[in-house]
Amino acid sequence: MTAPFSHRLSEVRPPQIGLIILQADETIELDFRRLFPLDVELFVTRIPSGEEVTSETLAAMEDLLAEAAALFPRSARFSAVGYACTSGTAQIGARRVADLVQSVTETSVVTDPVSALVSACRAQGISRLGLLSPYVAEVSDRIRTTLAAEGIDTPVFGSFEVAEEARVARIDCASVKAAARAVAGEGGIDGVFLSCTNLRTLDVIPELEATLGLPVLSSNQVLAWELLRAAEASPNEAPGRLFATGP
Numbered sequence: 001m002t003a004p005f006s007h008r009l010s011e012v013r014p015p016q017i018g019l020i021i022l023q024a025d026e027t028i029e030l031d032f033r034r035l036f037p038l039d040v041e042l043f044v045t046r047i048p049s050g051e052e053v054t055s056e057t058l059a060a061m062e063d064l065l066a067e068a069a070a071l072f073p074r075s076a077r078f079s080a081v082g083y084a085c086t087s088g089t090a091q092i093g094a095r096r097v098a099d100l101v102q103s104v105t106e107t108s109v110v111t112d113p114v115s116a117l118v119s120a121c122r123a124q125g126i127s128r129l130g131l132l133s134p135y136v137a138e139v140s141d142r143i144r145t146t147l148a149a150e151g152i153d154t155p156v157f158g159s160f161e162v163a164e165e166a167r168v169a170r171i172d173c174a175s176v177k178a179a180a181r182a183v184a185g186e187g188g189i190d191g192v193f194l195s196c197t198n199l200r201t202l203d204v205i206p207e208l209e210a211t212l213g214l215p216v217l218s219s220n221q222v223l224a225w226e227l228l229r230a231a232e233a234s235p236n237e238a239p240g241r242l243f244a245t246g247p
Helices: 028-035 054-063 065-069 086-092 093-103 111-123 137-151 173-185 205-212 219-230 240-246
Strands: 016-022 042-048 080-084 128-133 154-159 191-194 217-218
Touching: 016 028, 016 065, 016 219, 028 042, 028 205, 028 219, 042 065, 054 065, 054 086, 054 137, 065 240, 080 093, 080 173, 080 219, 086 093, 086 111, 086 137, 086 217, 111 137, 111 217, 111 219, 111 240, 128 137, 128 173, 137 154, 154 173, 173 205, 191 205, 205 217, 217 219
Parallel strands: 016 042, 016 080, 128 154, 128 191, 191 217
Antiparallel strands: none
16 A cells, blocks of 8 residues: 655635525526636535425525525535525515525525515616516516515516426526516506525526616625625626626
């Protein structure tokens, strides 16, 4: 047997970001691989989630969040950690999400699509959003109430009325664009929000902004923007006007 090889440990650590994804989500991890630069380390863990999106299945994730976050590498020192569920955040509460994640991870920043959306709206001067949601009324209404508490009205609202999470990822880009145009066509808004991390939105944002003449935001876009700002990093791609405001 030979003697152990000598080795040195690197003292340089690139920015690290953690992402907690729903078990049923097929979209956000792929989107983030597109958006995140190679010099940012992205660590992903998943949390059990129901096959259908209801207030009950969303609330159930509160008891699982800390356990999911505890599966990140113990050596990780995160610039930020994101909980990737828009409706789950509205149900559980952003402060409670942050407390649970920070109880088991080393990070000074915890964010989510709702908190990131509020930040994005303030950065762009948006106070009246047209909201497009894939979900049934009780889930969508909770998001609207949460935004209203932050001073963001949603006077125009549309939904695909889908309960099954697996179907959300199958909604095609043409359907998203048509629905977003219909929502914006009602008028009286200064931005459009495409809600849900499982909805495929990155490729439709530039076209919609060009045709609607309004900022178009989505769950994955705003969450990536907020996380990259915390890491002081720039994206590989920058879909939409939002990335022109930061990081």
